[in-house]
Amino acid sequence: MFSIPVIVKLLGFFVLIRGTFALYKLIRVIWRQNISNPLADLPGPPSPNWLYGNMRQIGDSDPSVMYERWTSEYGNTIKYQLLFGVSVLLSFLNSC
Secondary structure (H helix, E strand, O other): OHHHHHHHHHHHHHHHHHHHHHHHHHHHHHHHHHHHHOOOOOOOOOOOOOOOHOOOOOHHHHHHHHHHHHHHHHHOEEEEEEHHOEEEEOOOOOOO
């Protein structure tokens, strides 16, 4: 049977491994969204909130009206933010 100090050491090691993995995942998400994001250079509306992004703006009005306003202001290809800063590409073609 294991003694209490051995169990505490094993539990501490498990917590350390899980914490390291969680930190790795957090750094990976931040890296993808902020540093290596291929949409980072596209124009678009600024995100008013890091948590909700532009979702409240879209939800407060008709989405098609909001998209039309953004494309008239920023061009036919824009990006906007969803929850937790996830970027979305929006492109309209006027050739039709």
